[in-house]
Amino acid sequence: MSFKITARTILQLGSELISTDAIAFYELIKNAFDAQSRSVEVRVVVRIDFELLVMLKEQCSLLVEGKKTNATISNIIDTALLNINDEAHQASELIEELETIDDPIYLLSVLKKANYILFKDLGDGMSLKDLTDIYLTIGTRNRRKQREEENNKGRPILGEKGLGRLSVMRLGEGLRVETTQAGEKNFNELEIDWSIFSHDSDALLDSIKLEPKLGKVKKDVSLKGTRIFVYDLNNEWTFDKLFKIAESELNRFINPFESKNRDFINLWFNRQTVPLPGIDKTVFDYAHARAAATLLIDKKDGPIFSGEIDYKSYNRQKTFSLSGTHLAGIIASPQYREILEALGPFKVELYWFNRKLLTLKEGVFDAANIKKLVDNWGGGLMMFRDGFRVNPYGGPDDDWLQIDKKALSSGGYKLNRRQLIGKVEISSAGNSVLLDQTNREGLRDNVEKKALVALLQFFIWKELKVYLDEIKEMEDENIAALELDEIEERIEKGQADVRQAVQLLREKYPELENEQDALSIIDDVLSESNALVKRAKDTASVYEDRLKTTVDLAGLGLMVDVIAHELNRATQHAMKTIDTLGSNLPSNLSGTMSTLRSQLKTLQTRLKVLDPLGPSGRQHKTPTDLKYLIKEISDNHREQFKRHHINFSVIDNDNNPQWIVRAVPGMIIQILENLISNSVYWLKQHHNIDRNFKPEIFIKVDRTNSQLLISDNGPGISVDKKEEVFRPFYSTKPPSVGKGLGLYISKEQAKYHNASLYLLDDGTKDHLNTFIFDLSKC
Secondary structure, rough: OOOEOOOOOOHOOOOOOOOOOOHHHHHHHHHHHOOOEEEEEEEEEOOOOOOHHHHHHHHHHHHHOOOOOOOOHHHHHHHHHHOOOOOOOOHHHHHHHHOOOOOHHHHHHHHHHHOOEEEEEOOOOEEEHHHHHHOOOOOHHHHHHHHHHOOOOOOOOOOOOOHHHHHHHHHEEEEEEEOOOOOOOOEEEEEEHHHHOOOOOOOOOHHHOOOOOEEOOOOEEEOOEEEEEEEEEHHHHHHHHHHHHHOOOOOOOOOOOOOOOOOEEEEEEEEEOOOOOOOOOOOHHOOEEEEEEEEEOOOOOEEEEEEEEEEEOOEEEEEEEEEHHHHHHHHHOOOHHHHHHHHEEEEEEEEEEHHHHOHHOOOOOOHHHHHHHHHHOOOOEEEEEEEEEOOOOOOOOOOOOHHHHHOOOOOOOOOOOHHHEEEEEEEOOOOOOEEEEEOOOOOOOOOHHHHHHHHHHHHHHHHHHHHHHHHHHHHHHHHHHHOOHOOOOOOOOHHHHHHHHHHHHHOOHHHHHOOHHHHHHHHHHHHHHHHHEEEEEHHHHHHHHHHHHHHHHHHHHHHHHHHHHHHHHHHHHHHHHHHHOOOOOOHHHHHHHHHHHHHHHHHHHHHHHHHOOOOOOOOOOHHHHHHHHHHHHHHOOHHHHHHHHEEEEEEOOOOOOOOEEEEHHHHHHHHHHHHEEEHHHHHHHHHHHHHOOOOOOEEEEEEOOOEEEEEEEOOOOOHHHHHHHOOOOOOOOOOOOOOOOOHHHHHHHHHHHEEEEEEEEOOOEEHHHHHHHEEEOO
């Protein structure tokens, strides 16, 4: 006695087990890949509107069954001919066939095949025997044997269960297979009407006979490959529907992070190609953090889980490596080594986006497009086995790592799937225990899969998120450390100490009143430090963003802290001076006070360095040839201009080869270098969007007005940002590229020369492209 299997069991293994049309496509595409085809053509052919075709088939069925109907063969054919889409694939062939029909049975057959989905490959093909022994054998081990024999010509074998062919039932009621191997004279054919495997029938599976047969003779015996026609379609197909499936699912079937095999699928709707683009890697330039990890199986040391995190927003990096007990704790099993060795090596890579910062203001040049890319590809970690996707991981409705669930209950950054674009890479050879579920909805549950999930969750929550929160907390601590109120208190304490020391000197030695110069310097220093703190606090109030405010004032705050230290040191020296004077004023009082005066002058110099509106006094101006500096800078950029096809020119109507100004050459070079570097960057970005764009940079020498005009034809700077761009730490470059200090420093260097740097705004443009370096007061 043995099991008896009803024919309707095929439905449960086919159309009812495959959850989506996309999964059905994927199973048939994998079969083409396993057949060693270089590519597969998938073409959805719709020659007659779906709803109309359903009606015509129903009318024709009534004619075949001899039931009462007002329809005739002629008016069914006329209606069909009238509604054929002339632009559809093989529309003329359908017209010719319909015009010769006078039999309702044949007409019904033609109508069923009017619309179809074709899967065509040029792989190894199948013989007549293969159709019987392999294709019609459910659950065959053919692909598994191929994998075990490693006879796959360097390509992985994707199939394993021998059920993929049944996925055609999801798409349509009819199937026609045309296949052949090289050297055969004929095509081999198989046709199946899946409606006979109905729930309405109790027929046993072995009672239904399917007979492969020889087909037409081949014109070329070397021809090989397979064509699968799925007809009598179950659902309506339109270009928009196919495009949506392609954009959301089909373009993820083959690893979109890599270029390998990306051209394997050629997708068509009638005669119109449907694109299957990979990920536009531009989006990764705007990621705020990148993280990657690998599980390696070392024969001597055992499994090692290691990785790296690059928090690009703050230019901070970390690495980690776990083995031994640490891994055992993550896996929660003392048998961690055996489990992970069975699991096998894998790789994970992800990009994290702080979606609130995906704006032009925060450095995203094409913000709308970048947001769209993140929306399209975000969703967590997709999984790829040998470069082909394991569904549904990383899909819009899948949270296999419980990222969103964890995000709802966590503090700090609300890290969720929509912020992540990433992948996990496994292989058939290296991860043989990770097997697909029969319904193709993820991996089968086992201890190895559980270990994989545990490692990935640890990577995301204990390494990535903790590091993101840690760096943010450190930045917040820096904020607290640099609070101006706290710094003001330290300065006030230092001032009080200095005043106390001076008062002691005056009380004990009235003769000090003769040293008015030194005492005046002390008063000036104390007054200037008070004014400086007030000016800094006024500046801070302008900034709404606490973090940016702190970064903006960080240098100022640190220097104020240095001044507080200097004041304290001066106080200590004053007290030592008192100790050395004794009960009587020594004859060298003047020398001692001279030393104190010298230290206070040094302190005053430091205050001038700190004052953002005052000259540093640390560099000396010399006669400088601006024309020579411009030429030197342009020569240094010559190869860069050439590489990026940038036309650079200098406009000077004066024949004098020199233009001498009194300046610090290094500062002038830094100003011009910064302006040119900014131009080059934005011209490159613009060229990436518009390949017909011809970038230009030109410097105009205006000796009459003592000005340099530095211009480009790039995207420019919005008029409403013409002042903001000169503020420290403001940048519209990606987080990993711009720090926002270049223009601020350049403007301050211009001020050092009594010059000015600003954007030319004549009121006629929304975006400004010309910087004016005005040296008229230099």
